[in-house]
Amino acid sequence: MRSWSTPDVPALTGDGVPLTLHDTAADRILPVDTGLLTEAGEVGVYVCGITPYDSTHLGHAATYVTFDLVIRQLxxxxxxxxxxQNITDVDDPLFERAERDGVDWRDLGSGQIDLFRSDMEALSVLPPRDYIGAMESVDEVIDMVDRLLSAGAAYRMDDEHPDIYVDYTFTEQFGYESRYDEETMNRFFAERGGDPERPGKRHPMDALVWRxxxxxxxxxxxxxxxxxxxxHxxxxxxxxxxxxxxxxxxxxGSDLRFPHHEFSAAHAEAAHGVDRMAGHYVHTGMIGLDGTKMSKSLGNLVFVSRLTADGHDPSAVRxxxxxxxxRHDRDWSTDVLERAEQRLNRWRRAAVVAGELPxxxxxxxVADVRAALADDLDTPRALSLIDAWSASITASDAAPTRDGDADTVPSDDSAGATVRTLCASLLGVAL
Structure with missing residues (x-):
């Protein structure tokens, strides 16, 4: 499936700082294992994509912007x-929404995927090299299901109900990724797409791999x-x-910690005979609106496309x-957006002033922001550092006496140009 266009990521001079991230399985911040490479010698990153039955809201945006930061640091x-990244373009929620709206589920999915692409482009999110729909990957799934059956990890229900499930007890380490107790896993499995009450399964928590x-x-x-x-x-x-x-x-997102990521890992580990699918399992917090968790049922979603259509700068959204x-569950509000727009304007003014400084x-x-972002993506600290720099530049005796034109491009070897490169390269923010 077609991805989206790649934003410009200018090269920042100097040395980067090795990235550390919180690993859910270990429940602590650890260095990313950049020695765990693909066959081509690259750091592999997989992020679960959307089920395309609604527009990109800020909960989606928060997740994809977070992993955009991860890739920028690497x-x-x-x-x-x-x-x-995948797109679950065949799934029950998509069918249900299409039936509700009286449209073909394929058309609904295609339209929402196009909107998602445009939202990611607006937010300057780096695209995945491989952007893969479920329909494209059916042969790959069939191969993995066959591997699971051959390993004895999967079983067919019966001739009358030929669905195929994986026995969740097959991998001894099941549960290591989420670290939830059995009661919590059972509850989330039932709430998040599982079918624990279905008769005929070996275990209530066995997951469907072929419907x-x-x-x-x-x-x-x-x-x-x-x-x-x-x-999964x-x-x-x-x-x-x-x-x-x-x-x-x-x-x-943190809502994928269980069952989705636990079972995705377990399936890979059972099919390929490995102890652990990913070196890091990384989860983002949920976004609320004015103190209430965003949800489709409450109708309180804030859509990226609506914000940009209303004239809000995508850099301010970031x-x-x-x-x-x-990693925190956090709130979105008009106050958050106003503070972000004010911050963006202050930074842009400071970059203009610093255009005449060495x-x-x-x-x-640059060194301090690199260190902050390398420390489990500590964006609050990075923002505070640039805030302090901006304030010092505009108040400094070394600063020119005029503010200059906000559209002025500083010289390539100036402090202003360096900070613009820093923000564009590491934060995806245009000054």
């Missing part, structure tokens, strides 16, 4: 990165009969076929998302 350290054909649903031929992929195995197959059976980072740490006036800031 690139700043000189690493090649192979970034993969046999039902009337009114799309289906693909397979050695086990016509049907379609389960959700889709990501598992797409990731491991491009990045290898073990790769550096798997990421997504800054608003950076105001609190990516680069040395920004060298310390």
């Amino acid at each position: 690139l700043d350290n000189g690493h090649g990165v192979h970034y993969v 046999a054909h039902r009337d009114g649903e799309p289906a693909w031929d397979s050695p086990f009969g016509p049907g379609r992929p389960g959700w 195995v889709e990501c598992s197959a797409i990731a491991t076929n491009r990045l290898g059976s073990s790769f550096a980072i798997q990421g997504g 800054l608003g998302l950076y105001e609190e740490h990516y 680069q040395s006036h920004a060298d310390g800031l």
Whole structure:
């Protein structure tokens, strides 16, 4: 599937700082294992994509902007990165929304994927090299299901109900990624797409990997009969076929911690005989609106496309998302957006003033911001550092007496140019 255009990422002089990230499985901040490489010698990053039945809201944006930061830090350290993302373009929510709205589910999915692409372009998010739809990956899923059956990890229900499930007890380490107790796993499995009450399964928490054909649903031929992929195995197959059976980072929102990421990892580990699918499991917090969690059922979603259509600068949207740490559940409001727009304007004015100052006036800031972002993407600290620099530049005796024109481009060897490069390269923010 077509990805989206790549934004300009200017090269920043000097040395990057090795990236550390919180690993959910270890529950601590650890260095990213940049020695765990793909066959091509690159750092593999897999981030779960959208189910395209609604527009890109700020919860989506927060996740993809976070992993955009991850990739920018890796690139700043000189690493090649192979970034993969899926699109679950065959799934029950898509069918249900299409039926509700009286449209074809394929048309609904295509339209929302196009909107997602345009939103990511507006936010200057680096695109995945491989942007893969579930429909594109059916043969890969069939191969993985066959591997799971051959390993004895998967089983067919019966001839009357030929769905295929994976026995969740097959991998001894099941549960290591999420670290939830059994009661919590059972609850989330039921709430997040599982079917614990279905009779005939070996265990209530076994996950579906191949759904046999039902009337009114799309289906693909397979050695086990016509049907379609389960959700978790889709990501598992797409990731491991491009990045290898073990790769550096798997990421997504905290709501994917269980069951989705736990089962995706377990499927890969059972199919390929590895101990651990990803070196890091990284999860972003949820976004609320004015104190209430955003949800489709409440109708309180804030859409990226609506913000940009209303004239809000995408760089300000990014800054608003950076105001609190990516792992925190956090709130979005008009106040957050106003603060971000004010901050962006202050930084732009400072960059103009610093356009007549030597680069040395920004060298310390570059090093400090690199260190902040390398420390588990500490964006609040990075923003505070640039705030302090901006205030000092505009108040400094060394600053020119005039503010200058905000559209003035500073000379290439000035402090202003360096800070513009810093923000564009590491933060995806245009000054």
